[in-house]
Amino acid sequence: MKNGVVIVGAGHAGVQAAASLREEGYDGPVVLVSDENELPYHKPPLSKTFIKDGDAKPQPLRGEAFYSGSSIDFRPGVRIASIDASARRLDIAGGGSLGFARLILATGSRPRLLKFEGTELSGVVSLRSLADARLIRELSAQSEDVVILGGGFIGLEIAATLRAAGRKITVVEAVDRLLGRAVAPVIAAHVRQRLEAMGVRILTGTTISRLEREGGRVSAAITSTGERLPAQMVIIGIGVVPNVELAEAAGVAIANGIRVDQHMQSSIPEIIAVGDAASYRHWFTGGDVRLESVQNATDQARLAARTIVGHAEPFSAVPWFWSDIGDMKLQMVGLTQGGDSHVVLGDLAENRFSIYHYAGSRLLGIESVNRPGDHMLGRKMLGAGFSPRPETVAAGPEGLKAALAAFQDTVPVKATA
Template sequence: MKNGVVIVGAGHAGVQAAASLRDEGYDVPVTLIGDENELPYHKPPLSKTFIKDSAAVPQILRAEAFYETGRIELRRGVLVERIDPVGKRLDLAGGGSISFDAAILATGSRPRVLRLGGGELGGVLSLRSVADARSIRELSARIEDAVILGGGFIGLEIAATLSAGGRRVTVIEAQDRLLGRAVAPAISSHVRQRLEASGIRVLTQTTVERLEGSNGRVEAAIASTGERLPAQMVIVGIGVVPNMELAAEAGLETANGIRVDGQMRTSVPEILAIGDNASYRHWFSGADVRLESVQNATDQARLAARTITGHHDVYRSVPWFWSDIGDMKLQMVGLAQASDRSLVVGDVSDNKFSVFHYGGERLIAIESVNRPADHMLGRKMLGAGFSPSVEVVAAGADAVKSAFMDAQKQVAADPA
């Protein structure tokens, strides 16, 4: 009897991989291993609706019946201690092992650790799991002041949520702008202005020297400027690191994640890696990337299932991301790192605009604030390899749609 597939990690990627294996007709054992005792759940709401609503419960990815009817063995609260790629076996913490024909590593990532004096004090928290979110929610109900370390998506989502709940919030970012590695300066500036208008204090080009407290609880953050910032809660949002230790110890190739090819195979073909921990050469940008998004995780999971079931597809999904920060829905499609010129369209003052990014004459990304139609059209255009000219984009959304429709008609009429 075949040993089947073992999936390590029960987040978005792992659950989708299990579902997709069954969708692809895979009819031998599928085991899904998660290190939490919860049913697998959606993570994006944790920084928003979950922490602001004391009655909120985790939004599960699939009902428990899904695993039963799909004959997916869900093993919760289990840690994998090592991988034996030669023997095709996973050794479990506390004893026992699981053999596999193929394994999928969907181990995700974890918050980067804060290394400064006072980092061990109570009230210093990060967010990656529902247990973390519960801790933040419970503590936020008893505090007045919060300091957020890091001006990335998670930090700003939490900052907006806490501020809306009546807390005094300060965001500290070491770089010269918020979301500096994620979005264009125009959007960074806009996000900062909206957050400050809502009462959040933002300090850029600033770091924290140390945290101070008493009786084991944090009371203040001492900024690099010397200012003492009251804080009964400090949220650390300074980035994440991929969970690749299991792979590295097993001898799999790693480089800012677990290296995979276009079919999600690692340097050991029977072992695949997907999601936040997978590093690969991206077809769209030509660069080595490791993307942290639900879309990337689930699309790679679907492809991994097809790889295991004998297909030879290559990963070519257009990357897209989103974040809800206060009254701003940010949506990004494409990868803007290689942009050499940008065009802002829409009404910034009305909190509705987009930034179109070009690399030469090629449209490579669109970043939108409260302009979902631009985002959806962008996903279609980038997926089709269509680049409207800057002049067409400047003429307005209707002109872009018309140009794209004309191009699609031309392709249909002359597919060669």
């Protein structure tokens, strides 16, 4: 059998790449390799309903019949030990090898670790996989007090979920506010207020110096100020590290991830990278980014398939993200770093509002809480390259829709091949 495409990693990016290859007409062999012994599954629910509901089942990305029906050779429980780029060969841990004509690395990321006394104890966990979620669910049933280290999306989603399930939750964040890398201060303050109203205790500007034990299990977290926080479970959610080791050892260029061009090709053209592990020069900001989102992973995977079949165009997807924290659906579109002004639409007191971020007269992005219509309209505006004036935003959604329609009427229709 001739060598075809091998995809390493069966998360959202890897599965989408396999599906898109077939959708794009690729008829060669496709091998999808996963180091987990699970049918590929949706990850976002793991921090929410799955860890709260003992009867919840993982949600497969595709049914089992999809892989056989699409002639995708799915291989679970396989760990790749190394890449021989010159021989176009993957060496499998424990023996064996896989040849490839093209290689897609969808290796994702792993939780960033902390090193201080007690992190090796039973009851200290992170969330990245289905196995992690199962462990958190099991430990939660045995825990009254839970300490969460990290005030990012994952930590806060888990905090809201476990608090709703009746646990006593303390969130410890090292910097002076929540969601520091992710959203504007007004959103962060709103999220904090809603969580505290639920009964979640939040400590910002605070770190943990050590963990206490009872037997071999964690019993408390000791803060940098000496406060003792009872904990039968400690969840570490302080961000992730891209899985670049395979690529780096193979001689692929690395820069805060596996460096790729606008067609998702690495410094070795036969090797493509997509998803959390890929870093690139973003078309919208002109800066180098590595985006951790399902949307980015699947959009890059689609383009990777098009690159392989020879129908590639430069990557130009509008980035968008979401998070469900308690009664707040946060939706973000665009990249708002470098903004110098903003317009607020809606009412914070009603838990329904959006923030439109500008750099000068250019709309950079929109952050919404429980206003999905604003989010969807924002995706259309940024996709069209339309920046409404702040006074148009302030007039409300209907005026924005009319302004977008008028703008689109003036844009020449792109020629189609």
